[in-house]
Each structure stands twice: as structure tokens, then as C-alpha cells.
Amino acid sequence: MKSKGKAVKSSRRTWSDPEPELEADTEPEPGSSEQEGSEASVRIGGSWRGSLRSGDRKRQGGVGGGRRRRQHGSSTKERSVRRLESNERERQRMHKLNNAFQALREAIPHVKTDKKLSKIETLTLAKNYIKALTTIVLDMSGACLPAGGVQSEASAAKLLQCYQQHLEEEGEEGLTQYLTHMHSFSQGS
DNA sequence: TAGGCCATCTGGTCCT
DNA sequence: AGGACCAGATGGCCTA
Numbered sequence: 001m002k003s004k005g006k007a008v009k010s011s012r013r014t015w016s017d018p019e020p021e022l023e024a025d026t027e028p029e030p031g032s033s034e035q036e037g038s039e040a041s042v043r044i045g046g047s048w049r050g051s052l053r054s055g056d057r058k059r060q061g062g063v064g065g066g067r068r069r070r071q072h073g074s075s076t077k078e079r080s081v082r083r084l085e086s087n088e089r090e091r092q093r094m095h096k097l098n099n100a101f102q103a104l105r106e107a108i109p110h111v112k113t114d115k116k117l118s119k120i121e122t123l124t125l126a127k128n129y130i131k132a133l134t135t136i137v138l139d140m141s142g143a144c145l146p147a148g149g150v151q152s153e154a155s156a157a158k159l160l161q162c163y164q165q166h167l168e169e170e171g172e173e174g175l176t177q178y179l180t181h182m183h184s185f186s187q188g189s
Numbered sequence: 190t191a192g193g194c195c196a197t198c199t200g201g202t203c204c205t
Numbered sequence: 206a207g208g209a210c211c212a213g214a215t216g217g218c219c220t221a
Contacts, residue, residue: 082207087198089208094196115220118194 105117108129117125 083199086200086208090199090210091197093209098196120194 101119101122104126105122108122108126
């Protein structure tokens with residue numbers, strides 16, 4: 001479920017229970033599967049789409065200007081069923097994406113707080129983590145480290161140095177906490 | 190209350 | 206042809 005305990009929105013659940021009106025199949029309007037038929041011509045699934053469909057999308061495919069709806073040549077009911085299935089697939093896809101984000105959160109060391117990392121924070125930390133590890137690997141492979149016990153300590157120092165650099169370059173205050181955590185993390189290992 | 194974050198819906202486009 | 210991917214839009218929840 002949702003990490004924030006967000007309640008399932010009633011307005012979102014309309015697709016799982018299509019209204020009988022859909023079967024009337026008299027309205028050729030593309031968004032006619034919306035539950036509120038009186039507004040269907042403008043409001044589609046909680047989004048106001050009618051005002052932006054005329055070519056402001058990023059990808060119009062270079063096909064000459066326009067709204068070009070795939071008609072599928074099917075009835076309204078068939079289209080609504082397809083929409084339902086498509087919504088479910090999209091939901092599953094997003095769930096898989098979120099699972100991947102969660103796996104990434106667990107893969108990168110970060111400051112332990114009650115609040116979980118947001119997606120953008122996760123990506124940023126992962127990027128910095130990869131950069132730091134890359135730096136260390138390159139450094140170790142090129143420097144021919146001497147045998148002995150100083151290796152891990154040198155790595156930790158390098159790691160901290162790298163993060164200091166990122167901190168200066170990007171000015172992200174969040175890295176300060178990360179840095180502190182990484183310090184203890186590297187010392188603990 | 191405003192802003193951030195998120196889940197979901199939606200339709201267009203890409204890919205197999 | 207149909208599924209995957211993508212991005213815009215919307216509204217709910219949470220926090221400062």
C-alpha cells in the first residue's frame with residue numbers, strides 16, 4: 001500500500017465500476033466513459049483535457065498538426081473495457097517502478113530517518129553514490145594500492161573527499177547528512 | 190494554507 | 206493489433 005497511508009480516492013475508483021450508462025453507446029465523444037456524463041465533453045477522468053488536445057503535446061509524431069485519435073472502430077463499451085484494462089496495466093507498471101525505487105532505496109546507504117526518501121532524492125543519492133564508488137574504483141585500479149591495512153581507511157577517506165567535492169560543486173545540503181552517515185558507515189565496515 | 194510528493198487516469202506514440 | 210512507454214493533468218495527503 002501507500003507509504004503515507006493515503007486513502008484510496010473514491011474519485012479514482014470509478015473505472016472499476018463502470019456505470020450502466022456506458023452501454024448506451026450513443027455518445028461518440030472520446031471521453032464518454034467518464035462517470036459524469038454531463039461533463040464528459042470537457043472533463044475526462046479528473047483531468048481537463050479538452051483544452052489542450054489541439055497540438056500542444058510534446059510528441060505529436062510529426063503527423064501534421066493534429067489531434068488524431070485512434071478510433072479502434074469499436075463501441076463505447078468495448079473502448080471502456082479496453083481503457084479499464086489499460087489502466088490496470090499502467091497501475092501494475094507503476095507499481096513495478098515503485099518496487100524498483102524501493103529496491104534502490106535499500107541499495108544505497110542513507111541517513112536513517114522516519115521519512116523515506118522521495119523518488120528524486122533516491123535518484124540523486126544513487127547518482128552520487130555511483131560517482132563516488134566509480135571514483136574509488138578508478139583510483140584504486142590506477143594507484144596500485146599497497147598491501148596492508150590502510151586500504152579501507154584510504155577508501156573511506158577517498159569516499160569522503162569525493163562527497164565533499166560533490167557538496168561543493170552541487171551545493172546540496174542534503175549531502176552533508178549523507179556525508180556524515182557515509183563516514184560512520186565506512187568506519188563501521 | 191501553500192507547496193511538495195504521490196497515485197491515478199488518460200490519450201498519444203513507439204515497439205514487437 | 207495490442208501492449209509498453211510516456212507525459213500532462215488532477216486531486217489527496219502531509220508537512221512547514
